[in-house]
Amino acid sequence: MNDNGCIHLNNFKAAKGTNPYKIVHAFFVSCTSFEARRYKATSCLCFACGQPGPRMHSCLHCIYFACYAGHIQEHSKAKKHFLYVDLSYGNVFCTQCKDYIYDRELTEIAMNHRLKEAKSLGISVPFMPWLPNTNEALALRRLRKRRLIGPHTTIGLRGLQNLGSTCFMNCIVQTLIHTPLLRDYFLGEKHKCKAQGTGKCLVCEVSKLFQEFYSGAKTPLTLHRLLHLIWTHARHLAGYEQQDAHEFFIATLDVLHRHCMNGVEDTEKKENGRCNCIIDQIFTGGLQSDVVCTSCSGVSTTIDPFWDISLDVAGPGSLQACLERFTRAEHLGSAAKIKCSNCRAYRESTKQLTLETLPIVASFHLKRFEHSSQIDRKISAFVSFPAELDMTPFMSTHRRAVDVGVADNNNAPEGIFEDNRYSLFAVVNHLGSLDAGHYTAYVRQMKGSWFKCDDHMITRASLREVLDSEGYLLFYHKTVLEYECEVS
Template identity: 65%
Template sequence: MSEHGCIHLSNFKAAKGTQPYKVIYAYFVACTSTEARKRKAFSCYCYICRCLGPRLHSCLHCIFFGCFVSGHIQEHAKSKKHFLAVELTYGMVMCFQCGDYIYDRELTDIANERDAKASKALGLPISYRSWEPSANEIELLRLHPRRRRVIENSTIGLRGLINLGNTCFMNCIVQALTHTPLLRDFFLADKHQCQFRDQPGSCLVCEVSRLFQEFYSGNKAPLILHRLLHMIWTHAHHLAGYEQQDAHEFFIATLNVLHRHCKGSSAHTHSSPEHCNCIIDQIFTGGLQSDVVCQACNGVSTTIDPFWDISLDLATDIPTSSSESNDSGQKSSESSQKSNEQEPTSLIDCLTRFTRPEHLGSSAKIKCSNCQSYQESTKQLTMKKLPVVASFHLKRFKHSSRFHKISTYVAFPEHLDMTPFMSHYRNMNNGHCGNTFNLLPDNRYSLFAVINHLGTLDGGHYTAFIRQQQNHWFKCDDHLITKANIQEVLDSEGYLLFYHKQFLEYE
């Protein structure tokens, strides 16, 4: 990333001005309206391989889109002598003669001005570009030379965590949170406004902000999280004590306390009185739609509930007893049928089962608001709104006649498309929306953290795999950080899975 300018870009601006960049940035980078996103979806694909990416660039000299990783934009630059191109996710200008992305103050001001107008109009408090350095970050690199050594193989942001005695459950969650891109951007930009100024040491968000600064300071020594542990004990009493805790329970409790301690902006209004625009809800909150269909009149009762994560069953066996069957034996038959189902072998299997219609049975009749009588019904869960970070909890700890762990291997992908589990996608397949698949928003995610539980319930241990930059993986085992590869990650057992949305949209 060069911050010294480029003679080739300067010559281009002298001849053609900044209008070509303004047009590309306005129509294909900062798409803030539904129509603009549709236009981008139809237009932005590589003219050679017809793919949507990866790292799609637009030629600054002519109308041409080409992907960077496959080398098609490079081929175009070489054959046409068009050496300047705009990266369409972050708006950075690449000069193929210099072989680098170029910092240009004038173009940076254009991008920042448009982003500021869009954010102000939509009431958005933060920028949504996080996977690569933004124009503001490039300016920071220029103004602070000591911070320029964040290169491709940099390990800044990697720090081990001392185990304080059965605190591996906390260490792995902290590793996942500190490598959540938008959360990192928020805290490193000092966005938090403390609402406990008169109570020093009471705000968990301030403590997490301090931890982010420690993680990305460049210091390699392992950190001790005694202050964080004490604050969690104070605000989540059920986690207090020195015994081993569940990492998933700690994750939800931490989000809950952070959510309570955040001070969200009131500028962005919402129809729901429960809506919060704090950084936790902006990143982790999704909407789960529940449709209950009356079997008598087909009336549909719909509710939408917020969620921070999705817990997915792994076991299919359902114990039955004589008390579970009715006169017709229907409930016993349903339970027997469920117990004979094949256990899920992949995350997709789990999500498919989670979002399929479920017959509630005659023992769970509900009063239909349409026909005003108690009727049997079916219930289906789908995703109404997806969060920026989708976290999945594989329910490996099972309560039945005894408490035991399910160690079944469940395959999970590096890249996940959530479109088949969306509410509007199911409506389309039911014939309600016509053939508009290409107009759907992009619901693709990339894996960036995996938490594993090793061993048994009595002597278990938590570790984490985290993604550093684009393609570098590391295993975090308390104070020990070791290099890993994606295959090791995908071959792991998997307990908590964290996915980050690849393309972020303005609301």
């Protein structure tokens, strides 16, 4: 690709370097500090006509602000200054070439400033289109064929052979393969592994699986190595009989999480004491537990990480109702007094669970299997679940706001601008009875495009069909992703 600017810009850079651009950009395009924002707010007016536009530019030679409606052109003629930075996006206009020109070095400065700007404002990083580096550009030129994933292609779909009652595994694998962010991670070849090629790393095995799913091959895959790896590393899963998909899901995440560390140096493993492996980045949320003493109203708060939320299904008829009940304050009663550190005595208390941080993938487990000493039974009660779910009402911040009664006012509680919408992307169903059951999964390949995975058989499904299914494990993906800044 050609992003070497133009002869005029290159001459300018040779004479004055990139500093003039950096200064204009940091103060008047992407303000990297509070001071810069003040400058920008008060001074971005055309020096010729005093107007704030249209399309303000700054002369790169002498910091002269002018609008595109004739005044940069005038300045250019009068002063023989050719280069102008547009103050909205930071692109450079060359009056000699009569066009905007693109220079890799300046583009990178601009991107860096945009990150700093987001960081100084405390907002998520804005969308920036992908800019391939030199190696990536070379690869793109060498390999011209592009595989497109559309709603009518089988690419990304693959049946999975049943290895003898292993439908529980097939369903979980289908779910993981169709987790959008996990797909991006693996197809982007982000897993760098020290144990590569030894056949001992489950993450490498999953990485291979993604290649298989997107290879275009149509025959069912046999996941014998995967099963062996998981059983080797999660021995408690033991036998295959009566294997539970939920248990398998959690165990698989655990093994993946442990193996993610294979390729990571000890020093980078933990950042602020938290694991930042891809599994934890995608699946881990924080569950807040508030225990309130009924005598002194003292609150004891703990936050625990979670990978999924198990919900009772007896009673409520919808996922939202289940979640509402899950996050409702519960009186612990006189039989379960807890020692209050404030009163220094055992007191009755209430306990409330709320979601302190949301994971990118919210996994819900409907407790359809009941085991007691008397009876084991499956609860087939209908629980409706939506295609789009807003998690805001179940957040710790929101619950607190409701309790003090400000939620209905315009006094926005903290985090009101956060987007907590989630989209359903996979549903695992258990069919049949406790002893003779079968698991199938519905997965979303892309928006509006659903498929039913029944071991080796993949068939089209409608959203209606998915929403009407019983539901055992429900997987939601955050609709809008926010990215943290990583400023060098």
